[in-house]
Amino acid sequence: MDWCFMSALWYLLPVYVAFHFLCFIFADADLTLLRASLIGHRPETTLRGLVVWVTGASSGIGEELAYQLAKCGSRLILSARREQELMRVKRICLENSDLKDEDILILPLDLLERTSHEEKTQTAIQYFGRIDVLINNGGRSQRSLCLETSVDVYEALMELNFLGTVSMTKQVLPHMTQRGSGSVVTVSSVVGLAGAPLATGYSASKHALQGFFNSLRTELTDYPKILISTVCPGPVQSQIVNNAFTEELSKPVATVGNQEHKMPTSRCVRxxxxxxxxxxxxxxxxxxxxxxxxxxxxxxPTFAWTITDLLGRKRVQNFKAGLDADSAYFTKPKTS
Structure with missing residues (x-):
């Protein structure tokens, strides 16, 4: 009997390996997340009725989060600096879901104004009575070479992406530990795991977030019902490049290329x-x-460094030539 069992395992092993290899080749997410998407709990069931606070909700990933959460039946707190854009997002949420006007709270917020975060948090809690999920999505990217970048830009990136996110988390977390449950979900990046040229400050801020939340997760072992989750997207179709920092605080990005080669925002959010x-x-x-x-x-990592050096050199060359650093990987620039 044992021999038959071992023989079956021996023959099934290649099938198991082949299945995971095929999943990986055609996947757009890590195997844990992919498995959850195939056989796990559906957001429409699990997230219905939960109070979800989304920062950076006026555009890009944050905007799409609002739309999909509304369809799931989540009650929403939408925050960003631009109140008119938040009102637009709320209107579309109401038009495409069963939510009522009172199910969505517009709460303008600036991540840099950390002294206001306590008051904003209390307003959110008083309105809905609780916060079930905080999605730290607000932040800005970077497109500039280190040698040309002002230290003020690095300071701004750390103040916004890292300290702003830490501040929001520290305001909401005591509420969750008191209740014994909740989720803090933070949008990091692939450059939170690996370095990338033209994004030294952005990458540093995302590395800082990874270290902070990995450490925080271990501090909360006495609260097993509190989820600390980081999201590491690759290139996604959004306005993050349009609003990126450059070598000077007030200088806009010169070239924003075609976004079609990137992952659709709707798929990333799903x-x-x-x-x-x-x-x-x-x-x-x-x-x-x-x-x-x-x-x-x-x-x-040794192999990864080799690939990074090759791709990084091309990325820097494209940037210096006035091309979009991302899309030039996939399209040949037109020559006259």
Whole structure:
């Protein structure tokens, strides 16, 4: 009997390996998240009725989060600096879901104004009575070379992306520990796991978030019902490049290329909600070959450095030539 069992395992092993290999080749998320999307809890069931606070909700990933959460039946707190844009997002949420006007609170917020975060948090709690999920999505990217970048830009990136997020988390977390449950979900990046040229400050801020939340997670072992989750997207279609910092605080990005080669925002957000619904602690979300890049950095860093150097050199060359640093990987620039 034991021999038959071992023989069966021997024959099933290649099938198991082949299945996971095929999943990886065609996947746009890590295997844990992919498995959850196939056989895990559905966001429409798990997130219905929960109070979800989304920062950076006026555009990009945050805006799409609002739309999909509304369809799931979540009650929403939408925050960003631009109140008119938040009102627009709320209107679309109401038009495309069963939510009522009172189910969505517009709460303008600036991550840099940390002294206001306590008051904003109390307003949110008083309005709904609780906060079930905080999604730290607000922040800005960077497109500039280190040698040309002002230290003021690095300071601004750390103040906004790191300290602003830490401040919001510290305001909401005591409420969750008192209740004994909740989720803090933070949008990091692939550059929170690996370095990338033209984003030294942005990458540093995301590395800082990874370290902070990995450490925080271990501090909360006495609260097993509190999820600390980080999301590491690769290139996603959004306005993050348009609003990126450059070498000077007030200088806009010169060239924003075509976004079509990047992952659709709707797909990225769907995977995020699957991860939240299934308690995934870290989510890798990217189309190939970017997902392979995640795995290389995790399991074969020496090989990953070689690939990074090659791609990084091309990225810097494109940037210096006045091309979009991202889209020039996939499209040949027109020459006269």
């Amino acid at each position: 995977l995020m909600l699957v991860g939240i619904a299934n308690g995934v602690k870290e989510m890798w979300i990217a189309q190939q070959p970017f997902l392979l890049f995640y795995y290389a950095w995790q399991y074969a």
